[in-house]
Amino acid sequence: MSRSERLLALLQLLRGHRYAITGTALAQELGISLRTLYRDIATLQAQGAQIEGEAGIGYVLRPGFTLPPLMFSEEELDALVLGSRWVAEHADHTLSAGARSALAKIEAVLPAEYRQQLQANALLIGSYRTSQSTDETRLRGAIRQQRKVTLSYRDLKESRSERTVWPFALGYFDKVRVLMAWCELRQDFRHFRVDRIDHLQLEESPYPRSPALLLKEWRASQQIPQPGFIADRN
Structure with a gap:
């Protein structure tokens, strides 16, 4: 599991508990060490997640936190790239330009880890010519x-x-x-x-x-x- 996927999984676990859950239980669920868990919680708190609690007592995610929209799992990022590339290659000019622009905007604001993953994405779209004439x-x-x-x-x-x-x-x-x-x-x-x-x-x-x-x-x-x-x- 990549770090980005682990952070997403941690948020989902916290969302699934109305009351505090211990760090030990979270670490066991994720298959990671307590030290890694504490580091991940600190990362999420720095990104705005209202995670309250402390070691030995437990943690709870307060309502109202919206997951940053540019945190993607590997499969989600693959889906975005593949879909955008298909539209850019096969749709009409307006949609094609829109797909390229959207992908460029996403890439520009992605954290470095995600940006490298997007740039190295190896899911390619085959090209073909169509006789489409209607706008x-x-x-x-x-x-x-x-x-x-x-x-x-x-x-x-x-x-x-x-x-x-x-x-x-x-x-x-x-x-x-x-x-x-x-x-x-x-x-x-x-x-x-x-x-x-x-x-x-x-x-x-x-x-x-x-x-x-x-x-x-x-x-x-x-x-x-x-x-x-x-x-x-x-």
Whole structure:
């Protein structure tokens, strides 16, 4: 267990006890010496944790302490790096820039131990080219603003249609993006591959139900697609 993971584990142990727990019991739970435990408690106190108590009596974490957001376990840091690198490599320009900026901000304020771990991270993302042409930024904006969108769409049989839809989610699969929406023409949920949208127009009028409610109803209406699944039922 790394030192950062040990500090997190110590905080979780203290959070799980309403009353004072002895240093001996904490050390046994963590598999460390009392000397190491006292040093870890001092580190957490220096970072703002209101840990009260003393050797021979016990320790208690007072309510209200928020774990510093930049303390990560090794797996959490790996997940952040891997996710950010995937978005930076495969998302549209706006999201890609956002992922790189977020990762740079995290790196800039990480303690030295975490910064070295991030810089040495060996989880890499393979690259590929897509034929994506539709601006996903506008679709994400329509979802956030709860606005209707009119699409010119080609299905997998190359049949063309024009739909006014209520967009509520975007699915990011390996090589395609899928827009989930309520279709006014079909009066039902439909899935649209973003690379098959030839043109889209954001309408001024909002749709009447929230994206969160539509997403909940969509999940209840069908089996959630697994990675790699592409629905084109239009």
